[in-house]
Amino acid sequence: MPPQSPYAATLRNVTPRLRETLVITDDDDIIAAIAALPHGHPMAEATEPNEWEFRYLAVRKDHWGHGLGSHLVEAAEGRARNEHAQGMVLRVVDDNPRAIRLYERHGYTHQPHRDISFESSASPGRMINLLLYAKAL
Numbered sequence: 001m002p003p004q005s006p007y008a009a010t011l012r013n014v015t016p017r018l019r020e021t022l023v024i025t026d027d028d029d030i031i032a033a034i035a036a037l038p039h040g041h042p043m044a045e046a047t048e049p050n051e052w053e054f055r056y057l058a059v060r061k062d063h064w065g066h067g068l069g070s071h072l073v074e075a076a077e078g079r080a081r082n083e084h085a086q087g088m089v090l091r092v093v094d095d096n097p098r099a100i101r102l103y104e105r106h107g108y109t110h111q112p113h114r115d116i117s118f119e120s121s122a123s124p125g126r127m128i129n130l131l132l133y134a135k136a137l
């Protein structure tokens with residue numbers, strides 16, 4: 001992801017989701033984060049009743065491949081289970097095979113009828129396809 005991408009700025013600004021964000025730190029630095037959002041939260045855009053959604057999963061690139069992404073997905077699921085959620089959902093762009101592999105390994109399955117597509121505001125004419133993946137908890 002280019003550093004100037006609007007999504008990179010959204011990832012960096014966790015203020016609107018502080019209470020819902022789980023982080024992994026290394027000394028004083030945050031090296032990975034995820035937000036676990038209940039149905040009804042203003043940032044939970046893909047949930048149906050009794051589902052939670054995780055968003056903004058990101059691991060600092062020099063820490064990829066050590067299980068931190070997996071650990072955060074499990075932590076988000078644990079928080080949702082504690083609140084009696086029946087399912088977890090997430091959206092992922094169709095050109096992110098690394099993230100998709102992670103989700104499939106954790107038991108998430110693609111729900112094509114819940115996918116959405118829209119035109120990129122940063123690159124007019126380019127379509128962004130967001131796939132919905134879901135897992136029963």
Ligand SMILES: CC(C)(COP(=O)(O)OP(=O)(O)OC[C@H]1O[C@@H](n2cnc3c(N)ncnc32)[C@H](O)[C@@H]1OP(=O)(O)O)[C@@H](O)C(=O)NCCC(=O)NCCS
Pocket residue numbers: 056057058059060063064065066067068069070071091092093096098099101102
């Ligand atoms: C997608 C992303 C979150 C994955 O994070 P990660 O910490 O690298 O994930 P994991 O380490 O759990 O899994 C990645 C790989 O490491 C392997 N792995 C997991 N634990 C491991 C360990 N302890 N030792 C070695 N390898 C390990 C996994 O098997 C996996 O292999 P695969 O890609 O061949 O399937 C990270 O690449 C990222 O931040 N990408 C940019 C932001 C993004 O795309 N976010 C998702 C938006 S929907």
